[in-house]
Every structure is written in C-alpha cells, then in structure tokens.
Amino acid sequence: MWDEFEEKVTRLFEFTNGRKVVIWGYQRSGWFVEHLFKRAHKQVEYIIDDGTGIMPKVNIQRSIVLQRLDRDVCAVLLTFEHDRGALELLEGLGYVEGENYIFVKKLFYGDAQGRMMSYYDWLEYKFHADISAPRTVDKLKQAHSDCLQYSVGIDYALVDVLDNFAFKENDAVFDFGCGKGGALALFRKAGVGKLGGVEYDPDLYQIGQSNLQKLNMENVSLLNTDATLLDEELDDYNYFFMYNPFLGDTFEKVICNIERSYNRRKRQIIFIYSGPYCHDLVIQNNVFKLSKEIYTDYSVRYVYIYMISE
Structure with missing residues (x-):
C-alpha cells in the first residue's frame, strides 16, 4: 500500500541530496513536505511563501530571497501546481526544472490536478479511496x-x-x-x-x-x-x-x-x-x-x- 509512496519520498530526498532545501509554498502541501523532511531528520533551510502571513516559530521568506541564493547549491521544492510567476522568477535566475527545482506534486501525482500533498491524498489518488471529504x-x-x-x-x-x-x-x-x-x-x-x-x-x-x-x-x-x-x-x-x-x-x-x-x-x-x-x-x-x-x-x-x- 505504501511502497510506491516511499519510493517517491526517496526520489525527493535524492533530488535534494547535499543541497540547501528550499520549500516554496507554505500551506497544507508545504506543511506536509516539511513533515517528510523533519521525519527523516533532514534540514530545511528556507521556506518561501509570498502570501502567508508571518507565523510564530516559522521563519517564512519571500521569493525575493532567491536572488541572493546560489542556485548551484539549492534544491527548490514547489508545493503548488504550475505558476507562471514562479517559473518566470526561477528561470530568470537560471534555475532549470529537474536540475535545481521541481514541482513536488508532479513527482507524486504526475499530471493529475487538484491534489494536496498528504498521506490521505496519496491513498485517494492511487487507490481511489474516499477519506478526506467531510460529512456535515x-x-x-x-x-x-x-x-x-x-x-x-x-x-x-x-x-x-x-x-x-x-x-x-x-x-x-x-x-x-x-x-x-x-x-x-x-x-x-x-x-x-x-x-x-x-x-x-x-x-x-x-x-x-x-x-x-x-x-x-x-x-x-x-x-x-x-x-x-x-x-x-x-x-x-x-x-x-x-x-x-x-x-x-x-x-x-x-x-x-x-x-x-x-x-x-x-x-x-x-x-x-x-x-x-x-x-x-x-x-x-x-x-x-x-x-x-x-x-x-x-x-x-x-x-x-x-x-x-x-
């Protein structure tokens, strides 16, 4: 049930291996990606979100921070789906998809749209389970x-x-x-x-x-x-x-x-x-x-x- 999920987590860690981890997008999916790294005792150096207010105990940066980071030693993990503004900024700074940035949802869900990063979303995507929908x-x-x-x-x-x-x-x-x-x-x-x-x-x-x-x-x-x-x-x-x-x-x-x-x-x-x-x-x-x-x-x-x- 979880083997393929764990394989994708391993690929995520391999992509960031030895580099500064930058999570871009700090809502539900961003929290989950941060959880994966914390659970594996791996460090996340930067969290970027241009829309989230400052949260206690969480040092959230704005995307402008990318201008002072060395792209050759960074692995940027985008936790949202394709965003033209984010792509223009990254590519304008010389970032290349698959080399120093990836869309995390694309790694886990391929071209499927509307998914969040979570254990339950994975089970719903892979096995068509019904878990997350509320009941009034x-x-x-x-x-x-x-x-x-x-x-x-x-x-x-x-x-x-x-x-x-x-x-x-x-x-x-x-x-x-x-x-x-x-x-x-x-x-x-x-x-x-x-x-x-x-x-x-x-x-x-x-x-x-x-x-x-x-x-x-x-x-x-x-x-x-x-x-x-x-x-x-x-x-x-x-x-x-x-x-x-x-x-x-x-x-x-x-x-x-x-x-x-x-x-x-x-x-x-x-x-x-x-x-x-x-x-x-x-x-x-x-x-x-x-x-x-x-x-x-x-x-x-x-x-x-x-x-x-x-």
Whole structure:
C-alpha cells in the first residue's frame, strides 16, 4: 500500500541530496513536505511563501530571497501546481526544472490536478479511496447527543504521534469513531498487525469497508454499532485510539468498558487520545495513568497517552 509512496519520498530526498532545501509554498502541501523532511531528520533551510502571513516559530521568506541564493547549491521544492510567476522568477535566475527545482506534486501525482500533498491524498489518488471529504452534521447519524461531528484530522500529525511508539506485528489497535478508516491505514503503515474500529454512522461505515477493500487491508474488523455497547469485543486489543469522537456519558461508558476489558484480560493497555477534553474522565477511577503529552499540528494540538500496566 505504501511502497510506491516511499519510493517517491526517496526520489525527493535524492533530488535534494547535499543541497540547501528550499520549500516554496507554505500551506497544507508545504506543511506536509516539511513533515517528510523533519521525519527523516533532514534540514530545511528556507521556506518561501509570498502570501502567508508571518507565523510564530516559522521563519517564512519571500521569493525575493532567491536572488541572493546560489542556485548551484539549492534544491527548490514547489508545493503548488504550475505558476507562471514562479517559473518566470526561477528561470530568470537560471534555475532549470529537474536540475535545481521541481514541482513536488508532479513527482507524486504526475499530471493529475487538484491534489494536496498528504498521506490521505496519496491513498485517494492511487487507490481511489474516499477519506478526506467531510460529512456535515445534519447528515451524520449519531448514537447519542454527546457524539461529535466526523473529522478526518491532519494525517501527518497522527504519523508524528505514532513515531513515538515501537509497534509490533502482534499489537492490536482499536479506533473509536473510525469513520472512513483513514487513521487505521496510518496505523497499518506504522506496523500494527491487527486493527479494529467502531463507527455508528452507517454511511461512514460502508465507506470505511469499501476503503479497506480498495487498500487491500487484511486483518481488520469494523463494527457498525453504538460504541458504548462494546464489551468483550475489546479484549483482543492492547491499543485504543480516539480522535475526539464523543464527550460526556458516552465517553465515560467507553472508558469503563476498556477498564472492564483489562480486568477480564490483564495486559498493558495504551490509550492514544487526540483532543483530550475528557481527561478527568480517563483518570477518575485511578486505572489509567497519563504517561505522555505530545504537542502536534492537530487543531486541538495535544495528544495524551495513557497507560494501564499489568
């Protein structure tokens, strides 16, 4: 599922090998390209964007900076589609496509238009999956009033979180509010062998099942039911994940069900909770312990990691 994607990442790194990396375009695709370099512990020297305002902790340059850079030691990565003004500037300074600048989307998507740089966009482009499109509140079927709107989240932020773990083939992850299955695909990318999830909305559930088939993902079990009704089904899993799917009574019941699962089958349990609005409910029974706080690029910023140890 990810082999061709990783091959293209390798080609991107080969193009920049030994040169100053210049990312031009700092919106969603630019963030993702920066993520790829950071994840590989590679340095990005310059970020250029003529439209983005100055962002805290990010040193954004304007394209005029190219006039003082030596093109022979630079690799310019354009994260947008063809732009006449950018091409005129680069070629006027002696840059040549394929030698010292490339369009990153062209490397990954060829001539396909309208794509963003992201893990989910790659799966949609390559396998025709349906992951990123939102689902409005009025169409979303909810089990309880404290269930929240479906949101796909920022894929690379989850990958950054998962890089904190050393998953093994015999680990098993269960996703509460799994939606279309995008997070499960990233857990599989991280090396998790067994995956499961629950989604109450029947349409999202069907899309998730279809995506699993398109991605040829095996050893995955999705359930279309109320998350509060799950009990012994949880006993086969040692990791649980939530991207803020519900609050209040629903959340409390689910946490209690996980704790009962632990009492039936003692094992180390790790709970990955993005958007930890219900932190107090997680720790109220003194079963889960907060073990780690991870600052991310999710809109809710923090992901909390909890553990139950044998």
